[in-house]
Amino acid sequence: MQRNVNVWARVDWFTIILYLVMVLMGWVNIYAAVYSEEHRSIFDWNMRYGKQMLWIGAAIVLALISLSIDTRAFSFFAYFIYALSLISLMLVLVLGKEVNGARAWFEIGQLRLQPTEFAKVATCLAVAKYLSSYNARSDKLKTWIIAGIIIVIPAVLIALQPDIGSVVVFAAFSLTFYREGFPGIILLFGFLLLFLSLIALVASPFTVLIVILIIALIAFFIVRQRIPELLVAIVGLAISYFLSRMIAVRILHFPDNPYYYLLFATGMMGVIALVSIVRKKMRYVFWVVFLTFMAIGFTYSIDYFFDNFLQPHQQQRINILLGKESDPKGAEYNVAQSKIAIGSGGFFGKGFLQGTQTKFNFVPEQSTDFIFCTVGEEWGFVGSFIVLGLFVILLLRILHLSELQRSAFSRIYGYGVATIMFMHVAINVGMTIGLLPVIGIPLPFFSYGGSSLWAFTLLLFIFLRLDASRLEVLR
Incomplete structure (x- = not known):
């Protein structure tokens, strides 16, 4: 009215x-x-x-x-x-x-x-x-x-x-x-x-992945609020990284690219986390894992967008x-x-x-x-x-x-x-x-x-x- x-x-x-x-x-x-x-x-x-x-x-x-x-x-x-x-x-x-x-x-x-x-x-x-x-x-x-x-x-x-x-x-x-x-x-x-976009344009892929993992670990701790679980996640990620890198470089003689081995270790820990999520029904942890991999994929897309959508002068x-x-x-x-x-x-x-x-x-x-x-x-x-x-x-x-x-x-x-x-x-x-x-x-x-x-x-x-x-x- x-x-x-x-x-x-x-x-x-x-x-x-x-x-x-x-x-x-x-x-x-x-x-x-x-x-x-x-x-x-x-x-x-x-x-x-x-x-x-x-x-x-x-x-x-x-x-x-x-x-x-x-x-x-x-x-x-x-x-x-x-x-x-x-x-x-x-x-x-x-x-x-x-x-x-x-x-x-x-x-x-x-x-x-x-x-x-x-x-x-x-x-x-x-x-x-x-x-x-x-x-x-x-x-x-x-x-x-x-x-x-x-x-x-x-x-x-x-x-x-x-x-x-x-x-x-x-x-x-x-x-x-x-x-x-x-x-x-x-x-x-x-x-x-937006922060990840800037990091992806400035830093190396390895550095970007480390930043994403640090944010993911902080989010994991906020969700679970259990220091032992956080330590297990950090140690598990480190062991997966060093083992995969050692086997690939020294035994299989693959090129030594730290980024790919850290990405592989992240994938391994993601699979382990998903198994734990299913068994313990940790819904919020699922979103942490999901968003982590979405963020990794997003940083990949930044370079593609930068190279293919922006004009050279931009x-x-x-x-x-x-x-x-x-x-x-x-x-x-x-x-x-x-x-x-x-x-x-x-x-x-x-x-x-x-x-x-x-x-x-x-x-x-x-x-x-x-x-x-x-x-x-x-x-x-x-x-x-x-x-x-x-x-x-x-x-x-x-x-x-x-x-x-x-x-x-x-x-x-x-x-x-x-x-x-x-x-x-x-x-x-x-x-x-x-x-x-x-x-x-x-x-x-x-x-x-x-x-x-x-x-x-x-x-x-x-x-x-x-x-x-x-x-x-x-x-």
């Missing part, structure tokens, strides 16, 4: 002011990033800052439209919007224009639209719609499988472009799931897989980040120049339009993916702190408003908005300062481009419209 209230009186003006301040700051920094003495006017439509003014104007129109729509329409048409988004992602694979190795753009005259950005809005609506439905129960595995499928389908289509950076953003929905009752142990398992960027390669004049150039720009800004920065790295175009893509280095160079630590502080305030405000919602749909959607924005900010800033690989993620409200600005505007203002009408929902 609902009752009518004055939307414009109840809309969260604090968040709107934050949005306008950040959009204005983004526009000014785009002006600084691509400033030309021949085109000094910020309103010059021949330059990116002039075009960004048009995108900002269109974004404000989208914001007003979003605030004028009946809140029930967002829930009612959520699946329809999601379906349209999937169709656009399929069409762009056939009809899209290829830019920087990714077929991710529709080109209409001088206008380019990236359906991937709008797919985030559509997926957020669809996830909120499903998890707020009567059939979705947090204690049922089926609920999370279906919710996962809703996320995976657009992510797979985006990966085919390929745009791995945007695929990573979709992982943010796992944090939204956690708020709605997703088992924490599964989320922890996901972080362990592989090189990851290898550089992990310290396995060095190419300061090639793949490492963007990040190196970005770090120089940010570092040279000092505490207060060099001043507006005074950035040398910016002025002489040392940093490629500075108005888009690397816009944050313009902030760091010209406004220094203070300016960077203010920008990141604004994002923190915005995210905390969205989370606070989400908890105030009376509607499950609005709450889930709000958390989706916050997690998507958080992922974008974390990845973008992380890659500009060299903590993360360069994967082409725009900084919300700051990076040049209509698609990104429009999508984030829709994402935010749909939530503000839902929040403005939260009192319409009677408890």
Whole structure:
């Protein structure tokens, strides 16, 4: 049941002011990033800052439209919007224009639209719609499988472009799931897989297997809480390893590869553990053994994915980040120049339009993916702190408003908005300062481009419209 209230009186003006301040700051920094003495006017439509003014104007129109729509329409048409988004992602694979190795753009005259950005809005609506439905129960595995499928389908289509950076953003929905009752142990398992992925890319297979076995032994002790059984498992594994290695190398004259003998010993102990599980009905130990072998198989798949799914430039960027390669004049150039720009800004920065790295175009893509280095160079630590502080305030405000919602749909959607924005900010800033690989993620409200600005505007203002009408929902 609902009752009518004055939307414009109840809309969260604090968040709107934050949005306008950040959009204005983004526009000014785009002006600084691509400033030309021949085109000094910020309103010059021949330059990116002039075009960004048009995108900002269109974004404000989208914001007003979003605030004028009946809140029930967002829930009612959520699946329809999601379906349209999937169709656009399929069409762009056939009809899209290829830019920087990714077929991710529709080109209409001088206008380019990236359906991937709008797919985030559509997926957020669809996830909120499903998890707020009567059939979705947090204690049922089926609920999370279906919710996962809703996320995976657009992510797979985006990966085919390929745009791995945007695929990573979709992982943010796992944090939204956690708020709605997703088992924490599964989320922890996901972080362990991420940890194993990094280890698999950096360390040798033997080292990776040792790490997996250490984690498995710790899990075994937590489940059983019996030191004698843990000691038996460790001693049995060691004996199996040394015996198999000695027989294979000294008697059968096989090559001395410690990894294969440790893998064989792990298999032997796994068989022994399964026999004990059957006899003593130790269900939790079964899951420890099962997940151990799944983890081993997963680390095998990392190299295959790395070699066959990532583009060569993406592989090189990851290898550089992990310290396995060095190419300061090639793949490492963007990040190196970005770090120089940010570092040279000092505490207060060099001043507006005074950035040398910016002025002489040392940093490629500075108005888009690397816009944050313009902030760091010209406004220094203070300016960077203010920008990141604004994002923190915005995210905390969205989370606070989400908890105030009376509607499950609005709450889930709000958390989706916050997690998507958080992922974008974390990845973008992380890659500009060299903590993360360069994967082409725009900084919300700051990076040049209509698609990104429009999508984030829709994402935010749909939530503000839902929040403005939260009192319409009677408890």
